[in-house]
Amino acid sequence: MGSSSARLVLHSALEGRDIALNELALLVEDASAQRLEFSKNLLQSAIENASEGISIVDGDLNLVAWNKRYVELFEYPKELLYVGCPIEPLIRFNVEKGLTGPGDVDKQVARRVNFLKQGSPHNSERQHNNGKVISIQGNPLPDGGFVMLFTDITTYRQAERYLKEANLDLESRVIERTQKLEETNRELEVARERSETAHIKKSQYLNAVSHDLMQPLEAARLFTSALASQPELTDKQLVQVNNINDSLKVANDLLANLGEIARIESGNIHPQFDSFSLTALFEELKRDFSAVIDKQQVEVRFVKTEVWVKSDRHLLRRILQNLLGNAIRYAAPGKVLLGVRRSGNNVVVQVLDNGDGIPLDKQQLVFEQFTQLNTNKQSGAKGLGLGLSITKV
Template sequence: MAGVLGGSSAALVMDSVLQGRDLALDEVFNLVDEASSKIILSQDMLRGAIEHAYEGMSVVDQELNLVAWNHKYSELYQYPAGFLKEGMPIDEVVRFNAKRGFCGVGEIEEQVNKRVQHMINGTPHVSERERQDGKVIKIQGNPMPGGGFVMTFTDITQYREHAKALQEVNDSLEARVKERTYELAMLNSQLLESKAQEEMANASKSKFLAAVGHDLMQPLNAARLFTASLAQYPHLDQESKTTLSHVNSSLKIAGELLTDLLDISKLDSGVVDLNRRDFAISELLDGLAVEFAAMAQDYQIKFSMVPSTASINSDLSLLRRILQNFLTNAYRYAKGNRVLLGCRHRGEHLEIQVLDTGCGIDESEISEIFKEFKRLDNPTSKSVSGLGLGLAIADRISKVLEHDIKVGSILGRGSVFSISVPLGKTITEIQVKKTAAMIQPLAGVKVLCIDNEEAILAGLESLLSRWQCEVICATDLADARIKLGLKGVAPDIVLADYHLDNGENGVDAMDGIRALYGSHLPGVLITANTNKELVDEVELKGYRYMAKMVKPAALRALISSLVK
């Protein structure tokens, strides 16, 4: 009764019956009229809601007859005017669609029976159908309480087109990954047409290099480990030694080029960390003098350095990188001439200068030399390797340090590159000559190496074995536990790459090994990832960080210091 008359009207009738009071006929009519009006209003509201729905909708009663639909549904399926009727058996509608190919491939009656059976069983379902006209329709069906079935139909054609386009872009990028360095250079040349395009190119390049840096560094790192191991083989003939030297030199150049690209990416993304402090300029100049004096003979350079007792305030590592680029540039373009490294006091600043007597630079081209991938067109440059990034990196680092760079040059006579650095507090006691750490013999040291790249593991095992270490290689934490258990040994030190398979990383792997063998166990994370948060995490946990490409001598010294 409540379902017909409504709750309040049904309560009134029951109350009259219980009290033995008769209801007047007009009162009964009023109750029925009121209930009918509410039902009609509810039906109108339901029809209005269905009609204004974003998706196409159709409603089937428990007798499998069509009782409601909206214009969107009729439009999606292109029904002829007047085709859809209230009370129409739903199998006729499905059959009409199947004959037009809207239900896919197969026998028409089989398609009809399959869809009608879903409604009979009250089975919820979701599917997508790509029609012959190219439209993609998402179909969702759900049973209604008390019987019946409601269906929604959504045109997702545009969404699928966008998804397909994105997938095609992704597939294209993967296919072109082998050409990424070449395409990056091409991208820069194409996007230098305007300032806005240049900014887009820089953003794209930074993300691109950060993503591929690890993949590019891995094979180079493995090759360096192998060549370092071979170089220590005692029975190499002279021809093999010469070939190995050439290979090692080529790998060094490749590593430097990649480092330059990654440095540009890091500087562009603004993640360079500063460590400003007061230090004696001799800390910087003495090291550079040793490094470049050793290279002078190869370049036929007469190199000299004028010492200074001044103190400056800067980031020693970043400032060294700038001066290394100045000196490297001078060596390349002043072959057979003189190069001088020295300083001049300029008020509250110290101007560090690199002078050469090379080919010089035309005044009109000085502003060009600090641009990326820019190399001046002169006879000397044709024999010079590199991408033209060294001075671009120096310029960007100087902006981070807020140090001014100046260039002076006379074509045919030479150049002077200088950087102005604030003077620091006077340092009265300076250890000019640092005592080299004693390199401990590594014979018998048990080294656990964790890396997901077989080539890296093979290179490490070969190199460490030359140092008479006992090497255990594993691809992840689980593999390491198994191999250590089988050997019945505890490692003296762990060397781990950061990026492992299945979402694992080297820091967690070293944590897992420490959990087994004690928190005192030293570990070294070897990675091309220079993210500051990662470096801080490594140091906070008491591990050591080593950037790729690995220098064998540095690796040996680090292991020696940690296991002594």
């Protein structure tokens, strides 16, 4: 009972006045009715203020409770809704509006009514003509009947559709970029093949030209050597003949280097490893450079060694020729040393000189073809700019 009835009973008991049984029963009945009305109002308030549409049907499939949101979602006319109205007219109203899709109206109504009678929980979605998408969730009640929840998920479905469209757009962009990348790669491959073909043809041409030109140049050098040995030549004529011979030698060296570059670029050079003495190799180099050493006025020291190495003798000789030639050319007048340092089972062959040296920022540049720094202008010597390039390769 409520607080007022409780005070009345306690006051009567304290005064010693008896309360008749029928009066007590009336008080309890009034209190129970008030509590029931309060619970009903509380439940109605909760349903009415819910963001979802709610409808409740009893075991006979009659509508017993609903909220304003339920009416708004399906736009039911006022005369169609009342406490205890059958659910079938409401289902028919929705079917006739096309909310359940095409098909025979009576069959659709009967199928949905039978489904509710079975008391099975269900979930579904409906899209209204105005574009709204409603999620429907039905759950059976313990004593029969159904409680239905209707949620407007239009915004969610729109966002989902936008994401799908964005994903499709992204996929199409990826496909388009991939196709462009593949096309670019194909073009690059064609360009690379053309470049390689042109490179091979260039190397073949250089090799052929250098080979064909070296023979007449060698013959011309033989003629100048024979001419220089003539006793009737004057000193002035002898100088001129020697100048011609030097020019022919420079041209011959240039063609030899071009031929070497062509062989390297065409991939026709393969190392042939063998064991040999460095002493013998150093002696050969000493003889090769003897005339140049005297002319350049440079002191060259070949350090004696008993070391044998396993390498390609021809390629190693070619490398040391280029390094010694550069050192003698740019160190003059000065000193050059060719020696060997041991490092375990290996050896390091070094060419050292006291020339001007190579600036740190130019030490990669000098290995490019036809590149010369001319760091020692006093020597007056001019190289071809191919020796270090051949050495590097």
